Amino acid sequence: MSVYSLPVSQIDPSTSASERGTFLERLHGWVVTVDHKRLGILYILYSTFFLLVAGAEALIIRVQLANPYNHVLSAQVYNRFFTMHGTTMVFLVGMPFLFGFANYIVPLQIGARDMAFPRLNAFSFWLTAFGGFLLYYSFLGGAGLYGVGNAPDVGWFAYAPLTERSFSPGHATDYWALALIVSGFGTLGTAINIIATIVSRRCKGMTLMRMPLFTWLLLVVSMLTLVTITPLTAAQFMLLIDRYLGGHFFDTQAGGSSLIWIHFFWIFGHPEVYVLVLPAFAIANEIIPVFCRKAIFGYPAMVAASICIMFVSVSVWAHHMFTVGMTSVSNAFFTLSTMLVGVPTGIKIFNWIATLWGGRIRFTTPMLFCIGFLFQFLLAGLTGIMLSVSPWDWQLHNSYFVIAHFHYVLVGAVVFCIFAGIYYWYPKATGRLMNETLGKWHFCLFTIGFHITFDTMHFLGLLGMPRSIYTYQPDRGWNFLNLVVSVGGLIQGIAVLIFAYNFIVCYWRGEVAGDDPWDAWTLEWTTSSPPPVYNFEEEPEVHSRRPLWDLKHPGDPDWEYES
Amino acid sequence: MSSVPLSHPGRTVEWHLPSKHRVGMTALIVGESAIFTIFVVAYVFYMGKSLSGPTPEQVLEVPILATICLLSSSLTILRAEKAIEDDRMRNFTAWLGATIALAAVFLTGTALEWKKLIYQDGLTVSTNLFGTTFYSLVGLHATHVVVGLFLLTSVFIFSLFGWVDSRQRERFGVIAMYWHFVDAVWIVVFTVVYLIGR
Numbered sequence: 001m002s003v004y005s006l007p008v009s010q011i012d013p014s015t016s017a018s019e020r021g022t023f024l025e026r027l028h029g030w031v032v033t034v035d036h037k038r039l040g041i042l043y044i045l046y047s048t049f050f051l052l053v054a055g056a057e058a059l060i061i062r063v064q065l066a067n068p069y070n071h072v073l074s075a076q077v078y079n080r081f082f083t084m085h086g087t088t089m090v091f092l093v094g095m096p097f098l099f100g101f102a103n104y105i106v107p108l109q110i111g112a113r114d115m116a117f118p119r120l121n122a123f124s125f126w127l128t129a130f131g132g133f134l135l136y137y138s139f140l141g142g143a144g145l146y147g148v149g150n151a152p153d154v155g156w157f158a159y160a161p162l163t164e165r166s167f168s169p170g171h172a173t174d175y176w177a178l179a180l181i182v183s184g185f186g187t188l189g190t191a192i193n194i195i196a197t198i199v200s201r202r203c204k205g206m207t208l209m210r211m212p213l214f215t216w217l218l219l220v221v222s223m224l225t226l227v228t229i230t231p232l233t234a235a236q237f238m239l240l241i242d243r244y245l246g247g248h249f250f251d252t253q254a255g256g257s258s259l260i261w262i263h264f265f266w267i268f269g270h271p272e273v274y275v276l277v278l279p280a281f282a283i284a285n286e287i288i289p290v291f292c293r294k295a296i297f298g299y300p301a302m303v304a305a306s307i308c309i310m311f312v313s314v315s316v317w318a319h320h321m322f323t324v325g326m327t328s329v330s331n332a333f334f335t336l337s338t339m340l341v342g343v344p345t346g347i348k349i350f351n352w353i354a355t356l357w358g359g360r361i362r363f364t365t366p367m368l369f370c371i372g373f374l375f376q377f378l379l380a381g382l383t384g385i386m387l388s389v390s391p392w393d394w395q396l397h398n399s400y401f402v403i404a405h406f407h408y409v410l411v412g413a414v415v416f417c418i419f420a421g422i423y424y425w426y427p428k429a430t431g432r433l434m435n436e437t438l439g440k441w442h443f444c445l446f447t448i449g450f451h452i453t454f455d456t457m458h459f460l461g462l463l464g465m466p467r468s469i470y471t472y473q474p475d476r477g478w479n480f481l482n483l484v485v486s487v488g489g490l491i492q493g494i495a496v497l498i499f500a501y502n503f504i505v506c507y508w509r510g511e512v513a514g515d516d517p518w519d520a521w522t523l524e525w526t527t528s529s530p531p532p533v534y535n536f537e538e539e540p541e542v543h544s545r546r547p548l549w550d551l552k553h554p555g556d557p558d559w560e561y562e563s
Numbered sequence: 564m565s566s567v568p569l570s571h572p573g574r575t576v577e578w579h580l581p582s583k584h585r586v587g588m589t590a591l592i593v594g595e596s597a598i599f600t601i602f603v604v605a606y607v608f609y610m611g612k613s614l615s616g617p618t619p620e621q622v623l624e625v626p627i628l629a630t631i632c633l634l635s636s637s638l639t640i641l642r643a644e645k646a647i648e649d650d651r652m653r654n655f656t657a658w659l660g661a662t663i664a665l666a667a668v669f670l671t672g673t674a675l676e677w678k679k680l681i682y683q684d685g686l687t688v689s690t691n692l693f694g695t696t697f698y699s700l701v702g703l704h705a706t707h708v709v710v711g712l713f714l715l716t717s718v719f720i721f722s723l724f725g726w727v728d729s730r731q732r733e734r735f736g737v738i739a740m741y742w743h744f745v746d747a748v749w750i751v752v753f754t755v756v757y758l759i760g761r
Contacts, residue, residue, distance in 0.1 A: 116583040116586075116587065117583070117587060188591075188594050191590065191594070192587050192590040192591055192594070193587070195586060195587070195590045196583045196584075196586045196587040196590065197583075199580065199581055199583075199586045200580045200581055200582065200583035200586050201580070201583065202580060204578045205578070222590075223590075223593075226590055226593045226594040226597065227593065227594065227597045229594075230594045230595070230597035230598045230601075231597055231598070231600075231601045233598060234597070234598045234601035234602055235601060237699075238602075238605065238699065241688065241695065241699055242695075245688045245689060246688060246689030247688050247689060247695035247699070248689070248691065248692050248695045249605060249609075249695055249696070249699075254614055254691065254692065255609075255612050255613060255614045255691075255692050256609075256692060256695075257608070257609075260605065260608055264601060264605075267601075
């Protein structure tokens with residue numbers, strides 16, 4: 001590898017305290033900002049905060065379940081905790097994290113000055129933030145005038161008719177619906193913004209087939225988000241019509257159907273999984289090639305597979321519903337369509353492995369997390385195939401096997417890639433590297449804790465432990481395994497605390513990164529770290545998928561090989 | 564700062580990208596279509612499943628005049644678009660006014676229909692499944708008409724003051740896209756509610 005220095009930044013980014021203004025002025029600057037980089041950072045901080053909150057909820061749940069007949073949480077409070085844990089992790093952690101990355105990275109990668117609609121961008125963020133705090137305000141405000149309930153306790157899927165007025169009095173369920181409607185509009189705004197940015201704001205020469213894969217996948221995700229989040233918003237409006245105007249959409253007493261809620265929810269809920277996991281793929285697509293010192297293998301196949309996943313993912317939702325009693329034709333259809341998802345995802349996994357093959361791999365923290373992701377995502381996919389077989393699902397539906405499967409996807413793939421992305425782009429956003437030693441401790445502890453927890457959960461599921469129970473009898477044979485799961489959760493908690501310490505302290509004490517610490521190839525590494533408000537001094541022009549490679553190797557540019 | 568010259572002399576490319584406003588509105592329309600789809604599906608799913616009356620056959624009348632008005636407003640707004648592109652601003656204001664008038668007739672029609680249903684036939688959201696699904700679907704569409712009417716009226720007032728000219732044609736084109744979408748949705752709603760469901 002040749003030592004190469006870029007003639008990038010001539011201005012010292014450190015400014016004196018008087019130039020930065022007083023604390024209040026700076027705070028005001030952050031609140032009114034429309035800069036995509038600042039909004040991206042706000043998204044990340046917001047979702048990191050809720051990651052810690054929902055993680056703490058998970059730990060309390062695991063303390064309750066560590067022993068049979070435990071009395072840490074009552075049954076009612078337990079229901080609130082798993083509802084809030086699920087809702088928070090999906091809507092206030094997963095999506096804001098990924099949109100935070102998109103906000104920060106996409107305009108830089110396509111050589112744009114900002115997002116297409118900067119004010120809409122700020123509006124979307126504050127809507128999302130308001131939705132999150134509205135949801136958590138239910139702990140205080142949910143009791144309403146009746147003194148019943150407080151936080152929502154209907155599960156993150158909020159199955160009807162339990163959500164109707166007669167079964168969920170008070171305001172807890174309303175907080176759930178309203179908070180998600182509000183943050184849903186924020187999500188819709190961001191998705192529109194990302195699409196418009198990628199379609200209309202690319203720099204000269206960046207044709208669709210020269211876009212970095214991160215940007216490509218975010219375009220796909222945003223298009224999927226448009227048709228994913230909106231059905232949930234519609235169904236939640238119906239729920240509010242039922243609860244406030246006396247409607248009968250899900251009121252089984254008046255001929256309404258609880259089944260149609262399940263359909264509507266999973267028409268949202270399953271594509272949502274891909275909305276969360278495709279950005280994780282996107283992050284891996286950036287990190288794996290850079291740390292293998294090779295161009296990504298099979299770029300067009302990666303793009304095609306992503307688009308394929310987008311289309312297939314909207315036709316698989318009823319595999320969450322095999323036990324409601326569908327016709328055998330529906331069961332067969334949804335079994336087969338679910339298995340079909342394995343084809344494009346398999347293509348992706350093979351492409352990543354082929355990228356690793358023969359590469360000069362650098363085992364830095366981001367790369368370690370990506371390798372963990374590859375391994376765990378494969379296993380998660382395999383249990384997914386098992387669950388797509390409807391008779392198998394009849395046996396294991398709503399058991400800990402299912403919980404283990406989707407935590408393998410959401411933690412093993414999504415959270416691992418989020419961590420990888422943070423370690424990878426932290427130097428770009430702050431100008432300082434995160435500590436590698438602490439990073440490796442974080443990786444090791446988190447991976448060990450992850451496997452102790454979620455591998456064991458598979459066995460609990462096979463032994464018949466159902467989800468959403470607040471305690472169990474000691475003679476079931478689940479005692480030891482539950483204790484193991486809880487200990488694993490604790491180890492993950494310690495790992496995340498190490499991460500949080502690293503994340504905060506390195507902002508001041510981290511090693512100064514320079515503009516291109518990883519010797520990477522996409523446009524975001526051509527600006528200074530952190531980038532100036534205007535991103536690029538002059539509009540870049542690209543001729544291949546790796547513009548920085550071309551710049552660093554003028555004698556051997558990529559465009560000579562790309563068709 | 565970021566002074567990397569990423570251009571390679573001698574390799575210039577033609578570079579045209581779609582308008583961000585049009586792309587953004589298209590994306591919004593796709594998302595809105597999904598919302599409408601869910602409400603239409605709910606309407607179709609609950610057709611004939613009400614446990615008590617009144618039924619659609621007993622109380623619904625086909626709103627022919629309102630439909631004609633709304634659909635022709637798509638044509639008038641098309642003329643307004645043509646006018647603003649050619650910078651014929653008086654013409655533009657006239658066609659825009661016609662569009663607003665037609666939309667207002669449509670909304671009045673809906674209001675009268677709902678008044679009859681509520682006071683004469685005793686059908687409200689909470690009466691039966693038909694009431695719940697009917698008012699939500701038609702109401703959702705009417706809400707979109709109101710939003711569109713608000714946008715059109717704003718442009719109309721601006722153009723009365725002479726603040727609109729052909730420089731704003733792209734922005735107006737985006738509003739027109741939204742309006743065409745609202746009209747197209749009505750075709751679906753009309754077919755489902757008044758033709759199939761009755």
